[in-house]
Amino acid sequence: MTIDAALLFNAIGLTGTVLYIGSYALLQFGLIRGSSLTYTLMNLAAACCVLISLSATFNLSSALIQSSWIVISVVGLLRLWLLSHRARFTEEEAELISGALPFLSKPAARKFLDAGRWQEVPAGTVLARIGEPVPGLHYISRGTAQVRLGGEIIANVGKGSFIGEMTVLSADPASADVVAASDLRHFIIVRETLVRMCDRDENLRQNIEFALGRDTRAKLIATNSALRARLG
Structure with missing residues (x-):
């Protein structure tokens, strides 16, 4: 050679x-x-x-x-x-993943969806109650919900938004009431199940935390804009 x-x-x-x-x-x-x-x-x-x-x-x-x-x-x-x-997704499931968790692999996304359930609730249903732990993470597919504090509506959340995003992983009590303002269809994954999945899969945890952080920032910006408009 x-x-x-x-x-x-x-x-x-x-x-x-x-x-x-x-x-x-x-x-x-x-x-x-x-x-x-x-x-x-x-x-x-x-x-x-x-x-x-x-x-x-x-x-x-x-x-x-x-x-x-x-x-x-x-x-x-x-x-x-x-x-x-x-890994196959319905149109509704694909919309959730592409909008909220776009960086999840198809198998991981399928596993996440299988761990939760789709649910329809009538207007007036309480999804989170102030002072109590949030039972699960909600993703609104259709309809709107109101965030209430002291009986006053401080924000409205609709399609593509999470409910419980600030405290679901920490088990801290909700800081406001969240009530369905209309008939609402949403995806919910129970807190204990979500925490267990995140503990086993660091990549899933990172994706969830990123999605929840992005959703929280969007809500804060919208709330601040609404407050400025009300005061101005």
Whole structure:
């Protein structure tokens, strides 16, 4: 083997090593998940590079490890494809995910939706009561709700908004009453179920916290605008 060929195989092997270390580092830093497409592809590429580099200096043990890693990665990719392919959403479910949780993978989104339920409630139904823990996280699909404090309406929330977003994960008591102002259709996931899912899946927790934070900011901006209009 020429020197140039040896250098090439060494470079390919080093590339595989960098991919192995990089994928593990990203995993440990919480930037990717062990079941993610990125992690699987990085490990597949790393194993292929190291296996190719063994053409220069063959080692049976290392070759068997890399071959096994390739097989496992391919099976993992097939599993991800099947999970994604089988995940089906109704128009209503797709609207919820695309509007509120757009960064969730299809399998994770399907799991989240299956953990909750769709419900229709008549006008006047109390969805959250001041001083009491919020029973679950609500997402309004149709209709409007009123946020009341001391008998006064301080905000209206409608389609695409969450109810209970400020305290559902912390179990703190609600800071206001929330009452359906019209017949309302919403998705609800019980607080205990949501907390348990977030504890098991850090990626889901990050997506939920991002969505709830964004919803809270939008409501504060709308409330401040309404107050300025009322005072001005």
